[in-house]
Amino acid sequence: MVPADVVNETGVTVVDVREYPDHDEWEVALDPLADLDTGWRPPTAWWDLLIDRAELMWLSDATGSVRLGLPFPALWRHLRPGMTITVHEGRPAVGTATITEASNAS
Numbered sequence: 001m002v003p004a005d006v007v008n009e010t011g012v013t014v015v016d017v018r019e020y021p022d023h024d025e026w027e028v029a030l031d032p033l034a035d036l037d038t039g040w041r042p043p044t045a046w047w048d049l050l051i052d053r054a055e056l057m058w059l060s061d062a063t064g065s066v067r068l069g070l071p072f073p074a075l076w077r078h079l080r081p082g083m084t085i086t087v088h089e090g091r092p093a094v095g096t097a098t099i100t101e102a103s104n105a106s
């Protein structure tokens with residue numbers, strides 16, 4: 001699903017990531033895959049696949065960058081980089097997020 005020309009901040013490409021499973025390093029492949037979000041917008045299905053694979057490997061944390069498009073932006077304008085928020089998908093909370101960038105663009 002990742003375009004071949006996408007590169008993460010450390011210069012890793014999807015071609016590099018494909019080498020890990022060849023050496024039975026499936027868990028190692030998840031981190032750079034989660035970081036391949038610069039230069040393209042991964043669809044929701046992309047993140048769902050990463051989470052599914054992490055759960056199949058019994059990994060406790062499937063972490064990565066997330067871009068939130070909030071329904072009521074005015075309620076979130078107080079967020080600044082470095083702040084931590086609680087993440088919910090109902091109750092109980094499912095995790096935390098640290099704000100790395102905030103934009104007031106609509």
